[in-house]
Amino acid sequence: MATIYLVRHGQASFGKENYDQLSPKGWEQGRVLGRWFAGKVEPAAVFGGDLERHRETVEAIATGYGSALPDMQVVPGFNEFDHTAVVERYRPEWSDRAVMARDLQAFPKPARAFQEAFVHAVQRWASGEYDHDYDESWPEFKARVLAAFDEMIEYADGGDVLVATSGGPISVIAQSLLGLTDSKALALNEVIANTSVSRVLYSGARRNLAVFNNYSHLEAEDPALVTFR
Incomplete structure (x- = not known):
């Protein structure tokens, strides 16, 4: 089975004029994740929304990764609400x-x-x-995210994929895969760490959530790097 790595973006710039950019800590979180991916993960494709924090997260990951990653394919359906x-x-x-x-x-x-x-x-x-x-209502948001997820899987054609997105879309995907209620999905959204990795295994129509919200790469490097906003 192939793997989809759902990565929540690095810490954004809360309280700044432009929220939609990584903070210095967010850039470091991305570089740490890139170093952790190096030698373990070789994505055949990279996707993300069209938000600046998604693009910058991929740039930070690539810096830590140390070798070229595929160009990020922009799918606005992976944007946060x-x-x-x-x-x-x-x-x-x-x-x-x-x-x-x-x-x-x-x-x-x-x-x-x-x-x-x-x-x-x-x-x-x-x-x-x-x-x-x-x-955009909550049902419309969920439909938009899941349509993007299906589109990405069709494009990936059985290869490993890295997706830079946000907490909301990751929660919606987890909800769909696990059959969770809306309240459970919203509770998940509250605990997804910046640059955490959730893994979805897929083969044809089979899709299973294997790992949710793993941020051990940050804890191993510096626990102070763990943020949720």
């Missing part, structure tokens, strides 16, 4: 970044406060009660 829109539907006042920053600074741990708000925002989005509020 629009987290900004999801949060703003839950907290409309946070469309003003200054207001969001002020509100979060009132908490001892602003990042944790944002995470709690984010979880509630995603639960609202996925509840099915407010689909009209969003350009």
Whole structure:
């Protein structure tokens, strides 16, 4: 059976003007993963969404890998859902970044406060009660990701594949393979580490989740590299 390596992107730039780029730690996470892949993984194809953090994660992996990887094939279906829109539907006042920053600074741990708000925002989005509020509903997001997954497998034609994507798509793929409820899938999304690797074994129509959210490469190099946002 061939293997699909689903890689969540490296740490993005939370709180910066451009979130959609890797932080310095995110770049290092990618390089560490590349070194871990070297000599173990030889992908026949590389895929990713069209987000900057996906492309940069592949670049960082290639740097650590030490030899050429196949050019990344862009499949927008592997993009994350629009987290900004999801949060703003839950907290409309946070469309003003200054207001969001002020509100979060009132908490001892602003990042944790944002995470709690984010979880509630995603639960609202996925509840099915407010689909009209969003350009892309939760069912539409799942359908888009799974269509991209099928497209990628058809293109790969039985070869090993590396996919740089985000936590949301990885959770949706795991949900589909394991028959999980929506609430279980959302819970998975909360614990997927940056540059963690989930492995799907496939042969023809057979697809099985073999490994989920492995970030031992980071723990072995420096536990401080383990991040979830």
